[in-house]
Structures are given as structure tokens and as C-alpha cells.
Amino acid sequence: MSANDRPTGPPTATRDSAFLKACRREPVPHTPVWFMRQAGRSLPEYRKAREGTAMLESCMRPDLVTEITLQPVRRHRVDAAIYFSDIVVPLKAIGVDLDIKPGVGPVVEKPIRSRADLARLRPLEPDDVAYVAEAVGMLTGELGATPLIGFAGAPFTLASYLVEGGPSRNHEHTKALMYGDPQLWADLLDRLADITAAFLRVQIEAGASAVQLFDSWAGALRPRDYRETVLPASAKVFDAVAGYGVPRIHFGVGTGELLGLMGTAGADVVGADWRVPLDEAARRVGPGKAVQGNLDPAVLFAPHEAVEAQAAQVLEAARGLDGHIFNLGHGVLPATDPDALTRLVAYVHEATAR
Numbered sequence: 001m002s003a004n005d006r007p008t009g010p011p012t013a014t015r016d017s018a019f020l021k022a023c024r025r026e027p028v029p030h031t032p033v034w035f036m037r038q039a040g041r042s043l044p045e046y047r048k049a050r051e052g053t054a055m056l057e058s059c060m061r062p063d064l065v066t067e068i069t070l071q072p073v074r075r076h077r078v079d080a081a082i083y084f085s086d087i088v089v090p091l092k093a094i095g096v097d098l099d100i101k102p103g104v105g106p107v108v109e110k111p112i113r114s115r116a117d118l119a120r121l122r123p124l125e126p127d128d129v130a131y132v133a134e135a136v137g138m139l140t141g142e143l144g145a146t147p148l149i150g151f152a153g154a155p156f157t158l159a160s161y162l163v164e165g166g167p168s169r170n171h172e173h174t175k176a177l178m179y180g181d182p183q184l185w186a187d188l189l190d191r192l193a194d195i196t197a198a199f200l201r202v203q204i205e206a207g208a209s210a211v212q213l214f215d216s217w218a219g220a221l222r223p224r225d226y227r228e229t230v231l232p233a234s235a236k237v238f239d240a241v242a243g244y245g246v247p248r249i250h251f252g253v254g255t256g257e258l259l260g261l262m263g264t265a266g267a268d269v270v271g272a273d274w275r276v277p278l279d280e281a282a283r284r285v286g287p288g289k290a291v292q293g294n295l296d297p298a299v300l301f302a303p304h305e306a307v308e309a310q311a312a313q314v315l316e317a318a319r320g321l322d323g324h325i326f327n328l329g330h331g332v333l334p335a336t337d338p339d340a341l342t343r344l345v346a347y348v349h350e351a352t353a354r
């Protein structure tokens with residue numbers, strides 16, 4: 001980003017540190033805001049940058065990753081950048097035969113369903129993702145005081161793609177394995193926890209200032225199954241990166257019934273989708289954690305006054321909580337008007353300026 005492209009307004013250092021302060025539940029100058037899936041999808045400049053380059057190939061090109069990661073920061077003036085990549089990148093990097101199909105998502109050529117298949121999940125070495133360290137290094141230089149959020153998919157969500165072979169509504173093969181061969185399931189999640197932890201370590205060591213673990217599909221689980229067969233693997237990931245002192249965020253969709261358990265997994269910040277009011281989410285997560293969320297991404301299709309009214313309700317529910325990071329309750333929908341996001345950022349900053 002050249003000096004001319006830099007957003008004007010509050011000095012970067014003041015504005016941007018709000019995100020890290022909120023993660024640590026310290027007083028903030030305003031409620032920080034960023035959006036899951038802010039990089040890509042809804043932005044015309046993203047589609048232009050990606051033209052002619054496949055998704056996974058884009059993730060391996062530090063110049064493209066840097067450009068796409070910076071785009072929403074320039075345009076919306078969000079308080080944090082999220083590293084442009086995908087949750088399946090570390091799996092691709094260890095040789096899993098998968099691709100990201102446009103409009104579909106990750107598709108795995110040969111699903112993992114037996115003990116023999118497990119051998120395809122070898123440990124991730126930093127050299128497997130050297131391009132990630134390179135891009136993170138470039139980005140932290142460009143971003144200055146704006147924090148960069150690294151991320152990974154949580155073991156359960158990765159397992160779902162690997163076992164189903166692609167996106168799934170009911171996760172039936174995944175659950176068949178979970179209930180039918182508990183030992184294989186435990187070994188699969190444990191391997192994925194190690195791969196995920198290694199992938200997060202690469203990003204943190206290269207300069208990421210926070211990390212988010214996406215357990216997008218964990219809401220498909222009963223609390224008991226989550227606690228007994230999934231939580232230990234996610235907890236292992238958080239524990240593996242605890243020593244760096246960078247904030248760790250934990251997020252899933254439809255996790256209202258799981259928030260109490262997620263609060264024990266080890267993250268510093270727990271994200272909630274729009275189905276649970278934030279004060280209730282914070283109560284379920286328990287003391288000592290910041291919360292992130294949780295405007296319904298579909299609300300952005302309403303007129304601006306309605307978006308503001310809904311955002312005000314989110315801020316109202318978060319009032320009195322130590323540590324709130326404003327976000328959507330899930331990722332930006334592809335057809336979202338980018339201007340609606342820009343205006344929402346400005347609204348949250350103005351409405352919460354202390």
C-alpha cells in the first residue's frame with residue numbers, strides 16, 4: 001500500500017490497537033471491527049486480482065495474498081486484516097489430493113474413511129508452507145500498526161471435509177466414523193490438531209498478531225459428542241500456541257449450545273453467530289474471555305438505516321462486557337454490497353467512540 005492509499009482519519013496506531021486491546025479485555029478508544037471473509041468474495045478489486053488464477057494457486061503467491069489481504073483494510077478501514085488463504089491450504093501442502101471448486105468449496109478426491117487413509121495426513125513442516133511465512137512477513141511490513149489475524153480450520157471442520165469428500169449439510173460420513181470407530185476418529189482429530197497447530201505456529205512466528213480457529217461446522221454436534229470427541233483436539237491446538245502470547249479466537253456457527261464448552265478450550269476470545277445475543281453468549285462462555293460478533297450477515301442486504309438499527313442492537317447487547325470485537329455472525333456473503341460494509345465500520349466506530 002502506498003502512502004496515498006493509506007486511509008485517512010484517526011492515526012493508525014490509535015485506531016488499530018483497539019483490536020488487540022479488546023482481545024485482552026483492556027479499555028478501547030472505540031469498539032474494533034473486522035469481518036470474517038472480508039478478503040475476497042464481495043470486492044470487485046478481489047475478482048480483478050484473482051482473474052485467471054485458481055483459488056489454491058492464489059494462496060501460494062505471496063504477492064497476490066498480500067494484495068488481497070490489504071484490499072478490505074484500505075476500502076473499509078477495518079481494525080484488523082485477516083490473512084488471505086483457506087482452511088484446506090495446510091492439507092494441500094502435505095499432499096492431500098484436494099481442490100477448491102468455485103461456488104462449491106473444498107473437494108477431496110479420495111475421502112479419508114479408513115485407518116490406511118490416515119497415512120495420507122503426514123505432519124506439516126514449516127517448509128511445506130514457506131510461501132505463507134513469506135506473505136505474512138510482507139504483510140506485517142505493509143500493515144504497520146494494523147494487526148494481522150492468522151487462521152486455521154479446527155480439527156472437526158477439517159475432518160468433515162476430509163471424510164465427506166466435500167461440503168456437507170448433514171456430515172453423515174463424518175458422524176458414521178465418529179460413532180463407528182471412535183479410536184480412528186480420535187487419531188484423525190489428533191493428527192489434524194498437530195497439522196493445525198503447526199500451521200498457526202508458522203503464521204505467528206512470521207508476525208501474525210492474533211489467530212482464529214474456525215470450527216465452522218461444530219454446531220452440527222451434540223454437546224456431549226463435542227466435549228468427548230472434538231474439544232480435546234481443539235484444546236490441543238490452543239495449548240500449542242499459548243506460549244506466544246498472541247490472542248487466540250475460537251469461532252463456530254450454530255454453537256449456542258456449545259459456547260460453555262468452547263469457553264474451556266483455551267481461547268482468549270470466543271465468537272458467536274447471530275442466533276445468541278452477545279450478553280447471553282458471554283454468560284455461557286464464562287468469565288475472563290472477550291467475545292466477537294455477531295451481526296447476521298444477511299442484514300447487510302437491508303437498507304442502511306436497518307443495518308444501523310440491527311448493529312445498534314448488537315452493540316447494546318455487548319454494552320457492559322469487557323472486550324467486544326464487532327464482527328458478523330458468519331462470513332461476508334458473496335453478493336454483499338461492499339459499501340454496506342464500509343458504512344457499517346464507520347457506524348460502529350462512531351457509535352462507540354469514547
Ligand SMILES: Cc1c2[nH]c(c1CCC(=O)O)Cc1[nH]c(c(CCC(=O)O)c1C)Cc1[nH]c(c(CCC(=O)O)c1C)Cc1[nH]c(c(C)c1CCC(=O)O)C2
Pocket residue numbers: 035036037038039040041055082083084085086087088100101102103104105106151157167214216331
Ligand atoms: C468452512 C471454511 C472454508 N474456508 C474458510 C472456512 C471457515 C470460515 C467459514 O465458515 O466461512 C475460511 C476462509 N476462506 C477464505 C478465507 C480468507 C480470509 C477472509 O477473508 O476471511 C478464510 C478465513 C478464502 C476463500 N475460500 C474460498 C473462497 C472462494 C474462492 C473462489 O473465488 O472461488 C475464498 C475467497 C473457497 C471456499 N473455502 C471453503 C468454502 C466453503 C469455500 C467455497 C464457498 C465460498 O466462496 O466461501 C471452506
